[in-house]
Amino acid sequence: MEKKVLLGNEAIARGAYEAGCHVATAYPGTPSTEILETIARDYRDIKSQWSPNEKVALEVAAGASVAGGRALAAMKHVGLNVAADPLFTFSYTGVNGGFVIINADDPSAWSSQNEQDNRHLARAAKVPMLEPSSPQECKDFTKLAFELSEQFDRPVIVRITTRIAHSQGIVEILPKDNVPVKPFVRNFQKYVMLPVHARPRHVFIEEQHKKLKDYSNMSSLNRIEWGGKKRGIITDSVAYQYVKEVCPDDSVLKIGMVWPMPDEKIREFAAGVEKLCVVEELDPFIEDYVKALGIPCTGKDIIPICFELTPEIVDQALNGKAHPGKYPKYDTSPIPPRPPALCKGCPHGFVFTVLGKLDLNVNGDIGCYTLAALPPYSAMHTQGCMGAGIGMHLGMEKAHGPEMARKSVAVIGDSTFIHSGITPLIDLVYNKGTGTVIILDNRGTAMTGHQEHPATGHTLMGEETHALDLEMLVKACGVKRVVVTDPKNMDEFERIVREEVAAPEPSVIISLRKCILMK
Amino acid sequence: MKNVIFAGVGGQGVILASKVLMEVAMNAGYDVKESEVHGMAQRGGSVDCNVRYGDRVFSPLIPKEEADFIVSLELLEVMRKLEYLAPDGKLIVNREKVDPAPVQTGAMQYPSDLEEWVGKNVKNAIFVDTDPILKEVGTRKALNIVMLGILSRDLEFTEAQWEAAIKSLVKEKFVEMNLKAFKMGRDYK
Numbered sequence: 001m002e003k004k005v006l007l008g009n010e011a012i013a014r015g016a017y018e019a020g021c022h023v024a025t026a027y028p029g030t031p032s033t034e035i036l037e038t039i040a041r042d043y044r045d046i047k048s049q050w051s052p053n054e055k056v057a058l059e060v061a062a063g064a065s066v067a068g069g070r071a072l073a074a075m076k077h078v079g080l081n082v083a084a085d086p087l088f089t090f091s092y093t094g095v096n097g098g099f100v101i102i103n104a105d106d107p108s109a110w111s112s113q114n115e116q117d118n119r120h121l122a123r124a125a126k127v128p129m130l131e132p133s134s135p136q137e138c139k140d141f142t143k144l145a146f147e148l149s150e151q152f153d154r155p156v157i158v159r160i161t162t163r164i165a166h167s168q169g170i171v172e173i174l175p176k177d178n179v180p181v182k183p184f185v186r187n188f189q190k191y192v193m194l195p196v197h198a199r200p201r202h203v204f205i206e207e208q209h210k211k212l213k214d215y216s217n218m219s220s221l222n223r224i225e226w227g228g229k230k231r232g233i234i235t236d237s238v239a240y241q242y243v244k245e246v247c248p249d250d251s252v253l254k255i256g257m258v259w260p261m262p263d264e265k266i267r268e269f270a271a272g273v274e275k276l277c278v279v280e281e282l283d284p285f286i287e288d289y290v291k292a293l294g295i296p297c298t299g300k301d302i303i304p305i306c307f308e309l310t311p312e313i314v315d316q317a318l319n320g321k322a323h324p325g326k327y328p329k330y331d332t333s334p335i336p337p338r339p340p341a342l343c344k345g346c347p348h349g350f351v352f353t354v355l356g357k358l359d360l361n362v363n364g365d366i367g368c369y370t371l372a373a374l375p376p377y378s379a380m381h382t383q384g385c386m387g388a389g390i391g392m393h394l395g396m397e398k399a400h401g402p403e404m405a406r407k408s409v410a411v412i413g414d415s416t417f418i419h420s421g422i423t424p425l426i427d428l429v430y431n432k433g434t435g436t437v438i439i440l441d442n443r444g445t446a447m448t449g450h451q452e453h454p455a456t457g458h459t460l461m462g463e464e465t466h467a468l469d470l471e472m473l474v475k476a477c478g479v480k481r482v483v484v485t486d487p488k489n490m491d492e493f494e495r496i497v498r499e500e501v502a503a504p505e506p507s508v509i510i511s512l513r514k515c516i517l518m519k
Numbered sequence: 520m521k522n523v524i525f526a527g528v529g530g531q532g533v534i535l536a537s538k539v540l541m542e543v544a545m546n547a548g549y550d551v552k553e554s555e556v557h558g559m560a561q562r563g564g565s566v567d568c569n570v571r572y573g574d575r576v577f578s579p580l581i582p583k584e585e586a587d588f589i590v591s592l593e594l595l596e597v598m599r600k601l602e603y604l605a606p607d608g609k610l611i612v613n614r615e616k617v618d619p620a621p622v623q624t625g626a627m628q629y630p631s632d633l634e635e636w637v638g639k640n641v642k643n644a645i646f647v648d649t650d651p652i653l654k655e656v657g658t659r660k661a662l663n664i665v666m667l668g669i670l671s672r673d674l675e676f677t678e679a680q681w682e683a684a685i686k687s688l689v690k691e692k693f694v695e696m697n698l699k700a701f702k703m704g705r706d707y708k
Contacts, residue, residue: 005538163580168537168555169576170551238579241579311582323583327601330640336620336621339620
């Protein structure tokens with residue numbers, strides 16, 4: 001059998017291909033981006049696309065599924081917040097063709113604004129969730145997720161974490177299953193979620209949940225590996241690998257399907273060991289569940305709740321073995337850090353030099369430019385999620401009055417503006433805000449590696465397409481003062497910012513300059 | 520099991536070096552795992568890859584005190600990883616310095632005694648002048664493969680195995696250059 005070394009994300013792409021997936025969608029976001037990039041590069045018979053945001057990505061995939069195709073939507077953990085609205089209701093409608101959502105959590109927030117644990121979302125949305133612990137499982141579980149989705153009429157989430165997404169390992173390569181696109185069958189009681197339809201669908205998915213629980217109990221996704229009976233460890237995702245490394249003699253219950261949980265298997269396992277311990281990253285999701293079954297166990301009392309785990313952390317917590325490092329520490333002088341920083345010649349650098357000089361309150365957003373909050377610029381004062389800066393900018397003006405808008409701006413990237421900046425801009429105009437929004441248009445989704453977006457004129461698969469005109473769009477939102485300018489001329493840029501911020505009506509400055517790293 | 524950490528700064532080709540090692544190890548019949556860093560952390564930051572191979576590899580991360588080799592493509596980057604070195608592990612360090620931002624701005628000094636300190640405190644370390652080699656290869660981009668060539672002398676795989684892996688992972692027009700870089704690393708005195 002052919003074997004390849006693949007990244008977790010590449011293995012998911014391979015799994016989608018082997019499962020005969022027809023449509024794949026995403027909005028880029030670390031650590032999930034390479035899934036769609038791999039599909040577009042290597043598996044071109046899958047129709048793949050960047051969507052403007054994760055909500056749209058999930059909806060396009062849902063449409064493909066309802067129409068009878070196998071569909072995949074991939075996103076980072078905070079992306080699933082954006083897509084939570086359709087997720088919770090497509091959980092009710094169910095599927096036609098298999099519908100798989102890849103969710104990439106980021107413990108330690110390596111490249112994110114928080115480290116939320118999206119296992120909670122599977123439970124809240126009543127959607128089954130699988131958790132691979134290696135690249136091989138990334139491929140296998142993705143394929144299986146399509147099967148389960150069709151078998152149980154549910155969307156299925158595959159949850160990975162940064163360490164799964166960005167680890168490589170050996171994967172067995174199999175041929176593609178040629179799965180035909182099923183016909184679309186109209187069924188408005190299933191696909192139109194009027195209250196009168198939603199109620200029986202809720203009953204239906206609770207019944208499916210019971211069947212899935214039986215499956216979870218039977219399936220080898222949740223696997224007992226008996227070892228010594230003194231201690232048993234329940235674990236999932238990459239934590240399983242750390243447990244196997246540092247506790248080779250203990251019994252292990254490996255959770256590969258984390259929702260619904262396998263109650264019977266947990267009971268059987270707990271009964272077979274003297275002491276029970278749960279090792280999981282982030283929240284005590286499994287631990288709380290086990291305790292709710294009335295089974296005592298240790299968990300977050302010894303395993304940290306914050307940041308990702310490592311083999312050393314698990315070894316210290318379970319075996320009391322410290323890993324201080326055998327060599328003496330170099331301490332003659334401090335080792336200078338390499339904090340992430342804007343590149344030399346980055347267009348954002350010009351913008352934030354000016355904003356810093358004018359000492360404006362800057363409501364920021366998600367992208368490379370968030371680094372402008374740090375020295376040497378220190379010119380960003382709020383930032384939460386994509387699109388938030390514009391709404392917050394309006395809220396500040398509402399709290400303090402128009403004079404607040406005379407000393408503040410909102411900044412947002414081109415891709416991010418399309419992702420979720422348009423509706424708050426409409427709000428700013430509609431609710432009579434007078435603030436200035438600067439769109440940092442560097443012609444691509446730079447932070448995640450220059451992916452195309454609706455204003456670049458190209459699709460993920462490399463086709464030419466209509467390029468969204470941001471200037472026209474902003475004007476259509478009702479903004480009358482719109483300036484397009486290159487921030488490299490900082491004197492001119494400063495003059496424009498002063499003028500627009502002073503003007504007592506909404507304005508948008510499109511700061512147009514290509515990312516320095518783009519060819 | 521063998522554990523190798525490749526360290527460097529973004530853009531030096533740390534990930535390709537680990538990919539070649541993984542390919543060689545897989546083709547030799549070993550289980551292989553690796554862990555790497557993407558995204559915001561990459562923007563001008565320190566980058567490292569953990570590569571592990573053996574009969575069965577669980578964790579993709581190498582625990583502290585268990586790295587058999589730390590191959591550093593930049594001088595001070597090796598210091599960030601020192602706690603991972605096994606007591607009998609070996610450092611292979613490129614002498615080249617890439618100034619971190621705080622050094623560029625003058626806020627901090629690039630430590631001047633690193634090599635001397637390592638010489639006194641680490642049993643097994645070599646420092647490499649890659650500059651003349653890279654001049655002869657004709658491109659600085661081959662740094663990662665030169666360092667891999669130096670590492671290869673301490674690993675069990677044959678030259679032919681390494682060459683096959685390089686050929687399978689590098690774009691055709693760069694194969695010859697990389698094979699030369701590898702050979703020069705392997706023959707480094």
